[in-house]
Amino acid sequence: MALATALIGALLVLLAIAVMYIVFGYNRLVVVRNRCDNAWSQIDVQLKKRTDMIPNLVETVKGYAAHEKGVFEEVAKARSGLMNANGVAEISKADGSLTKALKSLFAVAENYPQLKADAQFRLLQEQIEGMESKIAYARQFYNDNIMDYSNTTQAFPGNIIAGMFNFKQKEYYQVAEADREPVKVKF
Amino acid sequence: MYEQIASNKFRTVIIMVLFTLMVLLLGYIFGKATNFGPWGFFLAIVIASGSVFTSYFFSDKIVLSMNNAREADPKVYPHVVNSVEGLSIAAGLPVPKIYIMDDPAPNAFATGRDPKHSVVCVTTGLLEKLNRQEVEGVLAHEMSHIKNYDILIQSISVVLVAVIALLSDWMLRRVRWSRMGGRGNGEGGAAGALFLIIAILLALLVPLIAQLMRFALSRKREFLADASGALLTRYPEGLASALEKITDDTHALRTANKATAHMFIVNPFLDLRGTINDMFNTHPPTAERIRILRSM
Numbered sequence: 001m002a003l004a005t006a007l008i009g010a011l012l013v014l015l016a017i018a019v020m021y022i023v024f025g026y027n028r029l030v031v032v033r034n035r036c037d038n039a040w041s042q043i044d045v046q047l048k049k050r051t052d053m054i055p056n057l058v059e060t061v062k063g064y065a066a067h068e069k070g071v072f073e074e075v076a077k078a079r080s081g082l083m084n085a086n087g088v089a090e091i092s093k094a095d096g097s098l099t100k101a102l103k104s105l106f107a108v109a110e111n112y113p114q115l116k117a118d119a120q121f122r123l124l125q126e127q128i129e130g131m132e133s134k135i136a137y138a139r140q141f142y143n144d145n146i147m148d149y150s151n152t153t154q155a156f157p158g159n160i161i162a163g164m165f166n167f168k169q170k171e172y173y174q175v176a177e178a179d180r181e182p183v184k185v186k187f
Numbered sequence: 188m189y190e191q192i193a194s195n196k197f198r199t200v201i202i203m204v205l206f207t208l209m210v211l212l213l214g215y216i217f218g219k220a221t222n223f224g225p226w227g228f229f230l231a232i233v234i235a236s237g238s239v240f241t242s243y244f245f246s247d248k249i250v251l252s253m254n255n256a257r258e259a260d261p262k263v264y265p266h267v268v269n270s271v272e273g274l275s276i277a278a279g280l281p282v283p284k285i286y287i288m289d290d291p292a293p294n295a296f297a298t299g300r301d302p303k304h305s306v307v308c309v310t311t312g313l314l315e316k317l318n319r320q321e322v323e324g325v326l327a328h329e330m331s332h333i334k335n336y337d338i339l340i341q342s343i344s345v346v347l348v349a350v351i352a353l354l355s356d357w358m359l360r361r362v363r364w365s366r367m368g369g370r371g372n373g374e375g376g377a378a379g380a381l382f383l384i385i386a387i388l389l390a391l392l393v394p395l396i397a398q399l400m401r402f403a404l405s406r407k408r409e410f411l412a413d414a415s416g417a418l419l420t421r422y423p424e425g426l427a428s429a430l431e432k433i434t435d436d437t438h439a440l441r442t443a444n445k446a447t448a449h450m451f452i453v454n455p456f457l458d459l460r461g462t463i464n465d466m467f468n469t470h471p472p473t474a475e476r477i478r479i480l481r482s483m
Contacts, residue, residue: 035279042276130269137277140421 025161032149036170039142040088043173046138047082047095050131054079054102057124061105064115071108074101088171095135096175102128139173146172192418195411199340202404206347206397213351213393216386217358228354235349243342246298256286256308267314270323271307274330277419283307283333293317293433294451297329298338305333316436317429324416324425325452331415337408344401351397355390362387398467405469413476417483427480434473 058072078101082094106125109115116122149170153162161167214228261268268285275282283297283305293313299305307329314322332338362383417423433453453473465472 039279046276126265130265130273133269134273134276137273141277141279 022161025158026165029152029158029162029165029167032145032152033167036142036145036149039138039145043135043138043142046131046135047091050128050135051079051082053124053128053131057105057128060118060121060124061109061115064112064118065108068108071101071104075105088173092173092175099132143172146170192411192414195407195414198407199404199411202400202407203343206344206400209393209397210347210350213354213389216382216389217354231350231353235346235353239342239346239349243338244300246300246338256288259285259287264314266319267309267322267326270319270326271330274323274327274419278330278334280330280334283330287311293436294453295325295329296451297332299333300338301336302333317432320422320425321429321432323420324422324429327416327419328412328426328452331412331419332408335408335411335415337412340408341405344404348397348401352394355394358386358390402467402469406471409470410476410479413480417480423480423483427477430473430477
């Protein structure tokens with residue numbers, strides 16, 4: 001009799017431990033996933049801020065270099081591409097295109113000394129370059145959190161709990177090959 | 188980078204545990220050797236905690252008034268403000284207050300009881316002499332101190348050292364008084380005498396050991412801040428070349444004093460070489476820091 005009770009007792013204890021374990025594991029996964037979502041919204045915020053600055057920039061440049069149609073089209077196309085993109089892969093590709101288009105725009109502006117001297121232009125250039133840096137940091141923060149999430153959902157025993165509650169794998173924010181060159185900040 | 192961070196965090200835990208054990212041991216032995224019992228121990232903790240807690244809680248305001256710092260105007264210092272905002276995003280921290288200190292010596296510090304009440308301060312000398320990547324490396328190091336709650340850890344270690352100092356002091360006084368009054372009034376017999384001898388030895392040695400531990404802890408946290416900062420910028424060379432430039436600069440920081448020295452990125456009192464000096468230094472030798480950063 002005593003043996004039976006002892007065995008049942010031990011089983012209940014093991015069951016309790018298993019349940020607690022699942023609860024803690026689940027909660028941790030939730031926390032890490034929410035951090036990823038938060039980090040993603042950071043990128044979103046920074047990208048939107050940059051997108052909002054662009055019409056102003058384009059108008060300022062047009063004031064001095066109206067006939068450089070090619071580069072304005074590139075910027076407009078890339079901007080609308082970003083505004084219509086959905087999901088990590090699409091958005092990161094669109095972000096890459098827009099960064100490239102802006103680089104071209106600033107490169108073209110180099111040929112117009114009056115434009116370069118314009119106070120409004122200089123302010124916008126400084127702001128957008130600052131934004132590029134922040135977007136880079138936001139991407140880094142997002143990827144750091146994705147790594148944390150991947151580690152937690154792939155390593156044992158987190159992977160069991162992840163499977164039980166259907167925590168999906170998340171994508172890293174990849175930078176396209178062509179856009180690997182960092183935006184150089186002049187000192 | 189990640190290994191550095193992990194190993195420094197581990198060493199911090201070891202040191203804190205040893206520290207606490209030492210304090211408890213001391214309290215116990217003193218309690219046995221005198222008639223204070225545990226009350227002396229608690230009293231020491233209360234006194235030590237009181238003053239340290241106040242300075243920790245108001246650290247952001249106190250330090251700024253001490254060092255003639257002013258808040259950074261984003262129009263005047265846009266690069267610094269942008270850098271700090273970017274690093275806050277990368278670290279997942281709220282943006283600290285940014286202050287500028289007028290001083291030709293290049294240096295920087297961070298303070299504040301938690302990330303929500305944090306402050307980062309740089310000297311005008313630093314901004315003049317370093318390029319943007321180097322400034323960002325320094326800022327990343329300072330923000331890592333905030334992220335790693337180093338101000339809290341430092342305050343705790345100061346409390347522990349103070350408790351030890353107070354206990355030792357009282358212990359030695361009691362021994363002197365009881366000597367003067369004739370026979371001792373502690374426990375009689377061989378056990379009492381043994382505890383007394385142990386207690387006196389400890390009272391002389393332990394404060395020294397405690398200080399050394401406190402400095403060792405501070406150095407580990409500095410290495411950790413270097414590694415965490417490098418992880419934020421993903422560019423350890425920025426901080427490495429900044430440290431080179433800062434130590435080459437021969438001005439001593441005008442307004443630093445012993446109490447605030449530990450917070451600055453490089454010890455503002457010019458390095459004196461030698462192992463003994465290194466043990467009492469709050470910062471690791473700069474050459475060592477640069478070597479580690481460049482090997483990341």
